[in-house]
Structures are given as structure tokens and as C-alpha cells.
Amino acid sequence: MRISKIKDNDIANGQGIVMSLWTQGCPHHCKGCFNPETWDFNSGREFKQEDLNYIIENIDKNNIKRNLSILGGEPLCSQNIDGVVDLCRRFKEIYPNKKIYVWTGYILENLNEAQNQILKYIDVLVDGKFEEDRKDLSLVMRGSNNQKIINVSNNNQL
Numbered sequence: 001m002r003i004s005k006i007k008d009n010d011i012a013n014g015q016g017i018v019m020s021l022w023t024q025g026c027p028h029h030c031k032g033c034f035n036p037e038t039w040d041f042n043s044g045r046e047f048k049q050e051d052l053n054y055i056i057e058n059i060d061k062n063n064i065k066r067n068l069s070i071l072g073g074e075p076l077c078s079q080n081i082d083g084v085v086d087l088c089r090r091f092k093e094i095y096p097n098k099k100i101y102v103w104t105g106y107i108l109e110n111l112n113e114a115q116n117q118i119l120k121y122i123d124v125l126v127d128g129k130f131e132e133d134r135k136d137l138s139l140v141m142r143g144s145n146n147q148k149i150i151n152v153s154n155n156n157q158l
């Protein structure tokens with residue numbers, strides 16, 4: 001699994017304040033993508049144990065209660081999926097009540113067996129590629145209106 005960056009305080013991706021992790025590498029190449037620097041599978045850096053420790057130890061840094069958001073790039077592509085599932089599993093072992101939001105260009109109904117593993121650990125999946133001709137800036141947590149917000153854990157609050 002490769003990552004582009006980790007941001008401690010993000011209010012644009014998820015509900016409330018989240019710590020966000022951008023994975024590196026995306027096979028979708030959506031026209032109008034707002035994050036093309038995350039496409040290259042050779043760029044960014046390898047996700048290491050220190051990164052996991054950083055997330056675990058700093059998720060509530062400065063007494064700010066945060067959830068975790070994982071974006072891309074493509075978190076669920078074959079190059080990243082195992083590392084992302086492992087991160088989500090380990091995060092939830094320690095913080096079962098914190099939410100995990102994941103964005104993917106894949107469609108929920110088309111996820112393969114490896115990709116489906118992530119549904120055991122996350123709370124919200126935002127699925128679908130960004131489609132420029134369906135772009136809608138008024139949408140919450142989405143860029144285009146083909147994308148769906150899926151409440152995986154069936155919590156009332158997203």
C-alpha cells in the first residue's frame with residue numbers, strides 16, 4: 001500500500017473533524033479529477049508501521065475527537081486493498097466507536113472478494129468514479145451525483 005499524505009485536521013472529507021489519509025495510485029483516471037497527483041503508482045511512499053502508529057496515537061491529538069477518512073488515489077485497487085483493510089481492522093480494534101469513511105471509484109455492487117473485506121470495518125463508503133458531466137458542488141462528500149453515500153455500519157448518523 002502506498003500513500004500520498006496524511007492530514008491531521010480535515011473538515012472537507014467526512015462529518016466533523018477527521019484525520020485523512022490519501023492513498024497513492026489510481027487506475028480510474030476520471031476526467032476532471034481534482035487529485036491527479038495521486039494517480040501514479042510509483043509516486044508517494046510506502047505506508048509503514050510508523051504511519052499506523054502515528055494515526056493510532058494522534059487521532060485525538062490536542063483533545064480534538066476525530067474520525068478517520070481514507071481517500072485516493074484508489075484505496076480499494078489491488079495494490080492498496082490489503083494494506084487499507086489491515087489499517088481499518090487495526091484502527092477499529094482500538095477505536096471501535098470512531099467512524100471510518102472510505103472513498104472509492106469502484107461501485108459497491110461490483111466489489112470483488114478482497115475489496116468486500118473492508119465492509120467489515122468501515123462505517124461509510126462513498127462509491128463511484130467522478131463524472132465531470134454530473135459534477136455538483138452542492139453535494140455532501142461527493143463530487144458528482146452518480147456517486148452514492150452508503151451507510152455500511154447502519155449507524156443513524158453518517
Ligand code: SF4
Binds near residue numbers: 030034038072105
Ligand atoms: S477515482 Fe478519484 S482519484 Fe481516481 S481518477 Fe477518479 S476522482 Fe481521481
